[in-house]
Amino acid sequence: MEPMPQIPMLSYDVVVIGGGPAGMAAAAKAKELGLNVLLLDENDYLGGILPQCIHPGFGIHYFKEELTGPEFAARLAKRMIENGVEYRTSARVLEIRNYSDLEKVVIFTSPSGVYQVWAKAIIYAAGARERHAFEIGIVGDRVAGIYTAGEAQTLMDIYGVLPGKEIVIVGSGDVGLIMARRFALEGAKVKAVVELMPYPGGLARNVMILRDFNIPLYLGHRVVEVRGKGRVQRVKIVKVDENLNEVPGSEFWIEADTLVISAGLIPSVKKLKKIGVEIDPSTGGPVVNDRLETSVPGIFVAGNSLLINDLVDYVAEQGELAAEGAKEFIEKGGIESRKWVKVEKGANVRLVAPHYLSGDRDLYLYLRVSRPMENVEVRIPETGKKVRLPVVKPAEMVRVKLRAEEIRKAQERLTVEVVGA
Amino acid sequence: MRKTYCFTCIVCPLGCAIEVELEDGKVVGVTGHTCPRGEEWAIQEVTNPKRIVMSVVPVEGGALPTVSVRTAEPVPKEKIAELMKFLTGLRLKAPIKIGQVVAEWEGIKIVATRGA
Ligand SMILES: Cc1cc2nc3c(=O)[nH]c(=O)nc-3n(C[C@H](O)[C@H](O)[C@H](O)COP(=O)(O)OP(=O)(O)OC[C@H]3O[C@@H](n4cnc5c(N)ncnc54)[C@H](O)[C@@H]3O)c2cc1C
Numbered sequence: 001m002e003p004m005p006q007i008p009m010l011s012y013d014v015v016v017i018g019g020g021p022a023g024m025a026a027a028a029k030a031k032e033l034g035l036n037v038l039l040l041d042e043n044d045y046l047g048g049i050l051p052q053c054i055h056p057g058f059g060i061h062y063f064k065e066e067l068t069g070p071e072f073a074a075r076l077a078k079r080m081i082e083n084g085v086e087y088r089t090s091a092r093v094l095e096i097r098n099y100s101d102l103e104k105v106v107i108f109t110s111p112s113g114v115y116q117v118w119a120k121a122i123i124y125a126a127g128a129r130e131r132h133a134f135e136i137g138i139v140g141d142r143v144a145g146i147y148t149a150g151e152a153q154t155l156m157d158i159y160g161v162l163p164g165k166e167i168v169i170v171g172s173g174d175v176g177l178i179m180a181r182r183f184a185l186e187g188a189k190v191k192a193v194v195e196l197m198p199y200p201g202g203l204a205r206n207v208m209i210l211r212d213f214n215i216p217l218y219l220g221h222r223v224v225e226v227r228g229k230g231r232v233q234r235v236k237i238v239k240v241d242e243n244l245n246e247v248p249g250s251e252f253w254i255e256a257d258t259l260v261i262s263a264g265l266i267p268s269v270k271k272l273k274k275i276g277v278e279i280d281p282s283t284g285g286p287v288v289n290d291r292l293e294t295s296v297p298g299i300f301v302a303g304n305s306l307l308i309n310d311l312v313d314y315v316a317e318q319g320e321l322a323a324e325g326a327k328e329f330i331e332k333g334g335i336e337s338r339k340w341v342k343v344e345k346g347a348n349v350r351l352v353a354p355h356y357l358s359g360d361r362d363l364y365l366y367l368r369v370s371r372p373m374e375n376v377e378v379r380i381p382e383t384g385k386k387v388r389l390p391v392v393k394p395a396e397m398v399r400v401k402l403r404a405e406e407i408r409k410a411q412e413r414l415t416v417e418v419v420g421a
Numbered sequence: 422m423r424k425t426y427c428f429t430c431i432v433c434p435l436g437c438a439i440e441v442e443l444e445d446g447k448v449v450g451v452t453g454h455t456c457p458r459g460e461e462w463a464i465q466e467v468t469n470p471k472r473i474v475m476s477v478v479p480v481e482g483g484a485l486p487t488v489s490v491r492t493a494e495p496v497p498k499e500k501i502a503e504l505m506k507f508l509t510g511l512r513l514k515a516p517i518k519i520g521q522v523v524a525e526w527e528g529i530k531i532v533a534t535r536g537a
């Protein structure tokens with residue numbers, strides 16, 4: 001396909017798609033490495049989801065200080081802008097085209113029109129999307145008052161609008177719990193947090209919020225139905241057994257005017273799929289090598305588009321890693337490796353990334369377990385690696401450092417497993 | 422009167438299940454902790470729990486309609502509702518710099534966490 005000649009054309013070494021922490025860290029780093037960078041974000045402000053995450057808990061590793069989301073975002077934005085990175089907000093990327101390894105085109109719209117940008121490499125950091133009510137099998141009336149956690153958070157913490165007065169929250173992950181606190185602080189009544197699994201999904205420090213505000217937590221329960229005229233009036237909840245099947249006769253209703261769905265995030269990768277990027281079904285993000293390069297050469301990915309991160313510190317780290325990858329790719333015309341070692345999932349490992357390791361450099365493996373366990377070891381038998389951990393939970397990502405020489409001990413593949421110590 | 426509080430320690434990832442026993446409002450026993458840091462935290466948690474408080478305040482003339490704020494230090498838990506009422510009444514005008522002290526309530530500084 002020919003590029004469209006009638007629309008203005010820009011040219012950069014790297015285009016970064018997404019101005020959240022992943023994108024901003026990537027752009028800042030790429031610029032520091034001497035690349036000519038353009039960052040694009042469809043929001044009218046930088047920071048991605050951080051400006052709406054006004055609670056503390058960000059940046060303990062990256063900035064060695066506990067910051068709120070907006071503060072974390074502001075620091076990254078400052079670094080990026082002071083470095084001289086060019087960026088555009090209100091710039092929505094419509095399409096990515098891959099003509100050849102060092103010839104890519106990004107097409108975006110902005111208030112001043114449509115543009116196409118030629119780039120040698122692309123760093124894709126478009127974040128994630130939230131799962132919505134239908135996806136988790138909630139049926140009933142189509143009424144106002146159903147929000148995803150992110151929508152409710154944007155309303156409340158960017159626009160200053162309280163989304164409802166009597167609220168039921170689906171999901172006890174950190175996002176659901178943090179939203180419960182925000183609603184309660186702002187004077188809404190949180191009538192229940194409903195969690196499908198038999199254990200809470202969030203960190204202990206966030207579960208504490210429920211005690212602070214006397215919010216009932218229903219573990220092993222599911223919201224199945226919403227009823228109302230015009231607006232949510234009540235929601236139906238049922239108990240589930242160990243196999244997550246509904247227990248007959250266990251249903252009850254809670255009166256509420258608002259239902260907030262906090263049922264997890266999914267990497268937003270539609271535009272990558274379109275150009276044939278291979279996706280890992282367990283992370284929902286692309287299959288990547290240890291430079292965070294996808295299966296399409298020169299397209300790198302970082303942050304929640306790669307896999308869902310619980311700590312923004314890791315997101316920023318991934319952004320920088322992708323920038324280093326872009327630098328190598330542009331300089332050498334590709335990412336080199338003598339051979340790639342494939343990473344396999346072993347016992348109690350639900351997902352792991354990166355997927356292919358070169359053994360040329362140290363790196364972090366990011367992984368999540370399927371079920372909670374105490375006193376465990378993360379083991380990689382092929383390399384002899386063992387890391388002891390007091391607890392692992394599905395909600396908390398585990399990050400393991402692997403040294404190049406350790407990786408080189410593995411032949412074709414290495415297996416990551418989490419087993420009792 | 423004897424009262425027992427059970428909770429998960431949040432000081433480190435180990436998450437010990439701590440029990441604190443109170444007799445007429447006085448701590449008479451702490452069990453379940455693995456280290457002194459956890460014990461100290463648990464005692465503070467039953468005798469004088471404190472929290473950082475965050476909210477948003479309407480702002481006139483800024484890029485966004487609100488500015489986010491937090492307390493510069495943790496606030497006693499029982500005072501949080503009162504503090505929130507104070508914050509609800511607050512109105513700010515742009516320009517506001519991130520980190521700027523935008524108000525003070527009972528000696529506690531309220532700091533802007535976004536610019537406006
Ligand atoms: C409620 C909540 C609480 C959290 N609490 C914590 C916490 O306490 N501590 C912590 O460390 N982490 C926390 N996190 C996690 C952390 O915020 C995220 O992991 C991180 O922000 C993800 O960053 P990102 O850059 O990958 O994505 P995002 O921040 O989502 O940024 C993606 C950006 O891409 C842009 N974009 C998408 N598509 C396009 C397109 N087509 N064109 C142009 N731009 C596009 C979007 O507008 C967005 O700005 C929390 C997350 C949530 C939701």
Ligand code: SF4
Nearest residue numbers: 430433436437455459
């Ligand atoms: S008691 Fe000590 S070891 Fe246990 S969770 Fe608390 S801080 Fe960690």
